[in-house]
């Protein structure tokens with residue numbers, strides 16, 4: 001699912017499919033709540049492993065919560081040219 005589709009609320013998630021009349025229910029298959037973009041990205045237990053993999057990757061590239069508000073380049077190649085702390 002592309003970011004632009006999520007941003008425009010043009011996805012195949014059940015909440016939006018229900019809104020456009022192509023799905024009987026807005027509820028996610030996990031049974032927690034409506035299948036919205038926020039639920040899909042942040043809360044749904046069906047995607048826990050994929051979400052954790054994404055968060056690990058974000059932390060690995062230095063954009064995680066410990067660097068909130070900062071762009072960090074720890075490698076020597078970039079450290080001399082990019083440091084926004």
Ligand SMILES: [Zn+2]
Nearest residue numbers: 028030044045
């Ligand atoms: Zn769910």
